[in-house]
Amino acid sequence: MPPTWLRYAEDAVRRSPEGPEYLRGVFPYVLPPLVELEREPVPLDPAEEIWITDTTFRDGQQSRAPYTVEQIVALFSLLHRLGGPRGMIRQSEFFLYTKKDREAVERCQELGYRYPEITGWIRATLGDYALVRAAGLRETGILCSISDYHIFKKLNSTREATIRGYLEVVDAALADGVVPRCHIEDATRADFFGAVLPFVQALMERSRESGIQVKVRYPDTLGVGVPDPYAALPRGIPRLTRALRREAGVPAEALEFHGQNDLAAIVPNAVAAWLYGASANNGTLLGIGERSGNTPIEALVFWLVGLTGETHGMDTTVISEIADFYRAIGESVDQRLPFVGDNFNVTRAGIHADGLIKDEEIYNPFDTRGLLNRPPGVAITDKSGAAGLLMWMQKHRPAMAEGLDKRDGRLLRVLELVMAEYDEGRVTSLSDDEVGAMVDAAWGGG
Template identity: 35%
Template sequence: MKAYRSYEDLPRIKLPLGQEVFISDSTIRDGSQMPGIVMKKKHKIQIFEYLNRIGIEKLETFVYNERDREAVREMLDRGYEFPEVTGWARANPRDIDFVLDMDGIKETGILMSVSDSHVIDKMGLKSREEAEKKYTEALQYAVDHGLRTRAHIEDMTRADNEGFVFPLVEKLLEIDPDCTIRLCDTLGYGMPFPEVDEPYGIPYIVKRLREIGTKNIETHVHDDYGMSVACSLAGYWYGANWSSLTFLGVGERAGNAELEKVALFLITRVEGFQKYDLRSITEFAEFMEKEIGIRVPRNKSVVGKNIFAHESGIHTAGVIKNPFTYEPYPPEIVGGKRLLMIGDSSGLEVIRFKVEEALNELMHVGIKLDKNDPRIKAIQTDIQKLYNEEKRVSAISDEELKKYVEKYFMLQPIIEPIGEEHSAEEPNLDKNAG
């Protein structure tokens, strides 16, 4: 009989093909294109530092202007093994020269748009054949000048893959057999289901890329339909060895697949996968919110302030007895902190727990109380009265709870003898308090 009562009891999954998988971060490149966001040099350097702490293998960056190049020079000067700083270019020699001018960059991505909308309408090319010539010549130029390459196959999930894209990829691999082919789901049309044919099926496209001899396959999925993380994981499942992600999913429109979600899934759910250290990512999210202006919803998975916050009676009681009951992973994995809160749905168990904490802090004594202690019940009654009369619209803060503890546990012996059990002044706990 199987019993799942701890994180260690839960089985981990295995990638069917058993390949080693990696992450390439695009927070500084794609993320900086998010409307309303301006990343200064110091921001890019700090993001680089966080990625180094996590252990992300690569990041990509623009090198077109001097402020970008200054940031890249400083990253390179730090001499870190990870993340490797890579470049990005459009499919022309002049762009690639910008990358070549950055001493220390050994790899570049090259943008290759493949949908007819992009080729004809956006780029103004006359035909797919003209696009193919442009892309193969650009890749050849990069290889001839000693760069490792990534081909960013833009808008692949709205392209004629069998008729145009896969033959193009075969020609690219003839030029550079080790070229990483980036499957770009540019508008989030991709689906993670194996039964879905091209152009939408991420599993289908990955399998076809493997069949034509692609050694290195990378997904780059936008989140317009909210499927980016699922599609990125499906890419790994069917044979991709890289995924291009951004922290918090920043990027154009709805953004990209979130690095923190994919990395957490890998280290907590996949067998034998422990190479990323996520203890700094809650701090990383706070940095992005404070310094760059990315609003992090309270209920955002992995790094939201509510991820380890518990208020309802059933949940808090369960977590107090065994955190595994209502927490999918321990807070310390992501640098988070458990927060037990008292609100309108809280029961006696969490009040008892919080009162014990308050007594320890106020009186420096370790004490165990019964949740049916009349003083605990009196505190619950007072708190529920606030919500019943709709005087309160927020949780009770720790400081406010201390006032109740002082009243019922420290002042009570003084006021009871004069028959004024509730004569002590009520704590100021209206909706504006705290």
């Protein structure tokens, strides 16, 4: 009788259609991916514990100029502080291919942090696995592309041969006591019952035989996932998460979602993964990643707090330090990005400024001063009005703003100077220096 894993692979071939299955009813290619819905929703099934994992130095490094070793060490230290002593950022994965990759791993290992744990990332070859052994890592990600798009078009192979090759590398890792984390690439475009399920069942069988829990990361490689509990397989993240848990038998703590943002649903999909059974969510700092990006770790931090009701020791103020670090190394930080962008909690609307003056909770979603070390701000434009100027004064000239009313003649004089700028054709907001000069002129003139 063939070994269990091979029977699963042979079953996959028997259940698969002749030739590749590209699910053209859902992925016509000449249109955006089409959404199929089931009649019944998937029930909520959250894991008892949830956490975050990091791929800033792997997937995040595939969309920008490579980090220097010093930059990796600095960012790794910031991740350590952000995740806190309880390791809410549990792991960080690294390339191992170049001398610089290996030096970065060694330098981060020398820091002696328990969290994030350093893990590897390799292709499913024994040659790549030798790099993991040489680095002395206890866990590694293994690229296990699972959709027919990848198996037939990229690998020019078959399901049976592909699965056989993946499991050969998994066996090598297990023989060394290394935890394999199998990344079933393109899971949201794959034949779940014909390819994903038999492969993952084979992995769980190997877990039982070896006593080492194999982990499964399910990447939404092209960002086609749908967060709705009615959405059908393979695109429905709730349904896919539940199927991996309940049909394939993956424990919550061994299940990890990896999102991409091609269709602008990355955060809802990540939250859905947590709500329907995965313990781990994989992301990058500032969402920097291939194409439209990965799940931003800073967003995962705040959603984890929102879902669990506590910070678990995470230092959320480090997020602002991380954004400043990226700016310092020349990375463009989109001003509209949540949590880290310059405009995140900055208003230009006078009506919003008026509300913030009365009580910042009116227009601020949470205590950005306490949690991000970023008090609400205002940028002065022709839409700011006297209320916006008063808010600017309270931040930049607090002594002068004491007891000041937005109907004060001096403030209205500043407003006149502001409006004159825009009457003359200005289209950008005023700098703090420019507003300060106008304030000085109005106050100096009585």
